Structures are given as C-alpha cells and as structure tokens.
Amino acid sequence: MKIVALVKQVPDTETKIKLTADGKALETAGIKYVVNPYDEFAIEEAVRIKEKNSGSTVIAVGMGPERMKEALRTALAMGADEGIYIAEENLPGKDGLITARLLAEAIKSLSPDLVICGKQAIDDDEGRVGPALSHYLELPFVANVTKLTVESGKLNLHRELEGRTEVMEVALPAVVSAQKGLNEPRYPSLINIMQAKKKTINELKPEQLLSNDELNKLSTLEETGLNLPPAREKGRKLQGDPEQMVKEIVTFLTETVKIS
C-alpha cells in the first residue's frame, strides 16, 4: 500500500499567544513549534498500516515555511519513508483552499491508496484542508476516525459520536482524518531520528504545481486582522442580606447579561 500522511507544524499548546505590533500576525519570536498533535495520530496510523502490510510505503507531505521541514523530519523519524515539502511562498493569500489544492497536486501524481490527515490543526482550527483535499483528489472522505482496519481494497472505520460509535466501510483509495483515540503515537528512538537524516525530503515550489492564474482563482479569503480575546472583567462580590443579594443577581442577569 502507498499511504500519504499529511503533516503541519503548529505552535506548542503551551505557547502564550501574542500579536505583532500591527495586529496582523502572530508574534513568532520565542514560539516553540511541534507537529500538530492530530497529525501525529495520522503519521502513527500510516506507519502501523505499513508495518502490518509488507511492501507498503508512507510518504509524509507538508506545506509551510522553511521550519516545517523539521516536522517532516520528525514524521520520517516516526517511520515514514520519504517526505514532500511544499514551500509556502509567492502565494496570493493565506487560505486553506490554496493549501489543499497544492497538496492535492503534489499527492495526485503519487496515486496513493490512502491519505490520512489530522482532523484539524490546533493553531487555526479550521479543519478545511482534509475535506477540501478529498474534493480536489475526487476521493471519498471520512472525518474523525478513531479506529481503522485495512481489508482487501477497503477500510473499516469507527467514528466516535456522542453516545454511539458509527461503523463505516469505504473503498480505497480514500482520504480519512484522524481523531484522538485512533492510536498512541510512538516516540521516535534516537536511532530512528538519526536514520531519518538519511531519508529524502523532496522540495516543491507552488509554481511547479499550479499556474499563478489558477492560484489566484482559489484565493477567496483575506485575513484582515487578528484580535486577542478580551481580558476577563473583574468579578463582583456581593455581601449582606441573602434576599437582597438574590435580587441583585436577578437584576444583573436580566438587565446586564440580558438573559430572557
């Protein structure tokens, strides 16, 4: 089997988010970047399928700035065989559709049996790339998978929903997105980290995949600004007669918070 695992690099969850002075971007100084946790499930699952099906290969594919290659290298250390890096440069805008389309162009020529991605990236939480990619590849898509088994030309899948599990079957090739619970991602060993150094990461530029005209057509979103959530207002403490306090709370809820 040929399996593609999508990788994105995101700020570590412990990072304190700050904005640049012009308020248009995240302040990147001092940010520690990690592999998107949902993508770790995707890489791990791809590697497990490979280990169970001899002769399989796993290709890690990712797009982003130069530092993104470190995330691909981590995927290689976890067991992916090769990487494809698409440089995030000379693009008409920042848009998940552009990312999905470029990824699709790079993946199409590989003719994979299965594409696994994380259900979303934990930085922008858009969750658009997976479904959009399946659209551009013209392949079926199953989201939020928590269990996956490969069976002669098809996949058996579990999706956890509230209070129940949806069991599905999908023909290969297909695109699926990984949800927490799918597996326990491994820690790459030191030897595997060193061996990953010898594996290849092929670099592609957007213009090698799509013409500028086509890219421009895709750019529908413009990011106009970023705002931090408002600081929490100071709480008020009531004191005195309980009956009076209850009245005050009710007045506050109906008139200030406007609960009807």
Add this chain to the structure above:
Amino acid sequence: MPLALTEEQSIIRETIGKFAKEELLALAKGIDASEQISPEAYSLLTGLNLYGIFASAESGGAELDNLSYLLIMEEIGYASGTLALILAAHNSLVVYPLMKALHPELKSIQKALAQGTAAGALAHLETDSDLLSACLKTQAQESAGEYLINGEKTMVIAPDNTGYYLVSAQLNQEPALFLVEKSAPGLTIGSPIPTIGARGAGIRNLEFHNVKTPYCVAKGSQAQELITDSVLHYFLALAAINAGIIKNCLASATAYAKERKQFGQKIINFPLVQNHIIKMAESLQVIQLLVHQAAMETHPGAWRQKVAYARLYSGSAGIKSAISAIQVHGGYGYSKEYPIERYFRDAQMVQSMGGNEELAKKFLSDVLISGGEL
C-alpha cells in the same frame, strides 16, 4: 535555549522532552518513594536507545554528538534525577571509555551495553581517593592471560540492571582498567546504600576477592586518561542534569506563585518572590551556556577547564534554586505533598555524586598555579 541547534538536535530535544514529561515524570515519584526502578521503566529507556546515546551504530548505538547527549540529560533531569543519574553514569563512565578502548574482544559486551540489555557501572572510587585521582589500593595481578583483582570500591552507581563493572586497579604500580561480569566469583555486590536523593539508583559498595577477568581495557597513562576524561564527561552530564532540575524548580515555582494568593493578591506580584524566580531563571541560563560551551569545545585542555566551570557553577546553583523553589512554596514546599522536596534532594546529588565542588576548584587552581590561563 542559548545556542542554535541543528535540525536533529532540535528534534532530539523535542522528542526526549516530551517523553520525559509524559512518561518519566509520572514514574519519578514512585521510583523515589520505593527506591526501585521497575523493569517497565528500564524498557522505556532502552526502547528509545538511551543506553547507547553516543555508542557506535555498529554496536547498536545512536552515535549522537556531545551536545545532543547533554540536551537529553537536561530533559531527563527535568523529570527524574534518579533516571538521569543512572543514564549519565552508564553512558559517560562506561560506554564512553569502552568506545575509546577499542578492544576487539569486547564487541559483544559493547553491544549489550549500548542496547541496554545490561547496564555498566564504573567501580573507581575508594575510601582513600577521589574520582579524578588514581592512587588506588585495589590491586590487579596478571596470571596465565587473566587478571586477579583484590580490593574494595565505594559509592558505585550500580542499579539492578547492571551486568558489567569497569574496575580500576593498580597493575605493576600503574593504573589499569578491567571489565568484570557481575556474576564473577569473588565479587561481592553490596546492598544499595540509602541516599538523600537519586533514590533507586543503586549506589553501593563492592568487594573483590581474587576476582578473575580476561578483559584489561587499558593500562598506564592511557588508563589514567580514560578515567579522567570519562569522569569529566560525567561531570558535564551532571551539570546538564542540574539544568533540568532547575528548569523544573523554576516551572513549578512560577506556576505556584501565579496561583497562590496571600494578603489579597497573587504572590507572583511580590518582588521578593520575583527575585527567587529570576535567580532560578538566571542560573538555568548560565548553566546551559556553560554546558553548551563545554560541549562545543574540541581542544582537550580547554575542554577540561570548561567542564570544571560547568561543574563548579551548576552544583551550588542547583541546590540554591531548589531552596528558592521551596521558599516560593512557603510551608508547602517543606511537605511531601509537593514534589519540590524531591528536586531539592536530587539537586544535592550533583554536589555529592559528581565529585565534590572542591575537586572542580582544585582542578582549576592547579591550572592557575602551573601558569595556565583560566
């Protein structure tokens, strides 16, 4: 992190850091309380090749560079002083000198050590000597292609999985190093000595009564140099471990100070609490710089001095930072409810198990007295 890292170093630090926080930190309290390291804990460490960090690929090691090794020690030190100490002792004091010894007959043993199927322990310290000196009372005699060893060793870091001892002894009035199997007849392995920190590391005394071994690893000045270099290599690892312990003290104290309210406000707002926290952060930054500076030094003489500085500074800075973290926690810092007391006990490990501070001072003084530059 003071210095720029390569892609691999950065992935290694990231991976081991995550592994230490997610897996080892949860085990650390139990190891400390029970003074036991479980077989599962050992297999977690071997699974990531932590017993062969810089051993050759041929012997099953990862062949990492010095800085990577020290980054790993810092990350593991963050989670568990005991686990960091046993890994530093195994890698620096046994795998490292054996690699340099290049003894063809030792290949299978080197493999077992690098893969962690058996750990190694250096039996060098005696009651009448220090870690860097070679005035040994333990004696070795050559007889029919084998060596007979007689003597006593103290404070050997030998956890339960130790399979081999690297033993220093006098052979024809010169220092020499021998490799001895744990099951060798005549070798008495003492019970672990209860210690303040690094509990579970299996620190013990050994007695040799006509212990036979065919393996002489090095003799004469080569043996002396191997011992000195390995011990300094280990000192540097201990400095990195203390950076990890301080990092945890800093993180715990900062988190606590941001939560804990007293006199109507969070204690992080008090300048005297901030002073404790800034001092810890400063120590961490300085140790990292000293450790990295030594790791990058290639000239042997300069390397030894830089290691001595890192050892000297990190020992007292570690214990001071742990005391600061206790102070920030107020009375709770003195209780066993919080893990700070363990960091405090483990920080002393570097002062006590890494040669004493005076040894590093003496080393630097000797350089100065002999007309060298400090």
